[in-house]
Amino acid sequence: MKKWSLLLLVLFMAVSTFLAGCSGDSSNSGQSSKGANGATKLTLWTFGEQHAKFFEFMADEWNKTHPDKKIQLETTTYPYDDMHNKLLLSLQSGVGAPDIVDIEISRFSNYLKGKPQLVELNDIIDPVKDKAIQSRFDIYSKDGKYYGIDFHVGATVIYYNKELLDKAGVNPDEIVTWDDFREAGKKVVSATGKPMMTIETDGPWTYWPLVVQQGSDFYDKDGKVILDNDINIKTLTFLKQLLDEKIAIAAPGGNHHAEEYYGFMNKGGAASVVMPMWYMVRFTDYMPDLKGKIIIKPMPKWTADGKRSAGMGGTGTAITNQCKNVELAKEFLAFAKLSKEANIQIWKQLGFDPIRWDVWSDPALKEPNKYTEYFGDYIFDVLMSVKDEINSPTVTENTPKMNELVVQTVLYKVLKEKSMSPEQALKKVADEMRKQ
Secondary structure (H helix, E strand, O other): OHHHHHHHHHHHHHHHHHHHHHHHHHHHOOOOOEOHHHOEEEEEEEOOHHHHHHHHHHHHHHHHHOHHHOEEEEEEEOOHHHHHHHHHHHHHHOOOOOOEEEEEHHHHHHHOOOOOOEOOOHHHHHHHHHHEOOHHHHOOEEOOEEOOEEOOOOEEEEEEEHHHHHHOOOOHHHOOEHHHHHHHHHHHHHHHOOOOEEEOOOOOOOHHHHHHOOOOOOEOOOOOEOOOOHHHHHHHHHHHHHHHOOOEEEOOOOOOOOHHHHHHHHOOOOOEEEEEHHHHHHHHHHOHHHOOOEEEEEOOEOOOOOOOEEEOOOEEEEEEOOOOOHHHHHHHHHHHHOOHHHHHHHHHHHOOOOOEHHHOOOHHHHOOOHHHHHHOOOHHHHHHHOOOOEEOOOOOOOHHHHHHHHHHHHHHHHHHOOOOOHHHHHHHHHHHHHOO
16 A cells, blocks of 8 residues: 555656656747736747847837837847757647747748748738848748748849949949959959959858859749759850959858858958858958958849849748747737838847838938948938849748858859869759759
8 A cells, every 4th residue: 555655656757757847848938928017928038149138128118109009028039040940849749839030031931831830920010021031031931821930031142342443543433234243343453453253162052042143043933953054044144254254253161141251251252252141240240351342233134124133031920839929929029020110129239131121211220320430321322223123032941051052062062172163063063952
């Protein structure tokens, strides 16, 4: 009898512990609960500390303007891989997911497989769609339904070192096409001994935007592999030509985020770099000696009627289907990422080009900050000039693998080792990815 009593006690303690653990998970997954002063708790996961600070700021602003719907936002910042893996497990198991979550663009399609475990956001997106860059909603959609809201457009531009262009007698406003760029590059190399541009051989940020700006991609809208199409071959051949002619060089360190690269550019190493608008913070933080020397311009066009930008990178903020306060979470998400005020704060606090183009001409975006002090107050004038020319890439569940192979097999072997032709490398990877 004593043995049975002991066994029952052990079982009771085990079950109690299990239930306590489940209780902790479910509160994390957004079950309705009240925090301090009757505020409703909402949980949010992100992989970026700056994102967390932004949302906390917006939660304070929400509470000031919505005293009858106060929220207590509990943010948790995880390492990138840990957060995405933890989220996937939570959604698959049906427990433990947060109410709101940041999902990086290349991972987003993983959460749209089958029946999405995320909440449809059309009712908060539709009212502002005509004031925003549509392609930035499309990348987080499935079957006409939107599931994520980005922080930024990620509009790709070209950053010129005007000091080097002036020495070569090159007017950046006369560089309209990529052929113009190539001819200007010859002048820069001849006059300064410096390359016109740097090209990533260990990263996608030179090749991919140049492909996307032409309406091409690695996948088409139906998820079919188109990596080895004529546009992509032509684009890679052009980059190889720039390298062969010494107009461009491979980026020191392999990519535009390497310490070697920052040091090289900070000393005036090259006359330009193609990167999205979010790269501005790399200049201000890691290349201080270029302050006042860098100007921002639209990308050159491939054809007379071609587009001059591409929206690259991104983070889609979503609401999980485990949220118990969906309507409140949607109201807050609309306030924090879709309102005009929020888009102004996205620029002020994060230095991102916000998805609502109607704020780009707002005087608040010309107010002094570290970006206007570094580049000037014309930044959003450039964006307004290309607002209808910003394609975004098609992202599939195989995009991370595709990008890995494009970098390792295509870019490295064609542009760095020069051991394969553009056609050979692109076809090799395309054929491999078609088997996935």
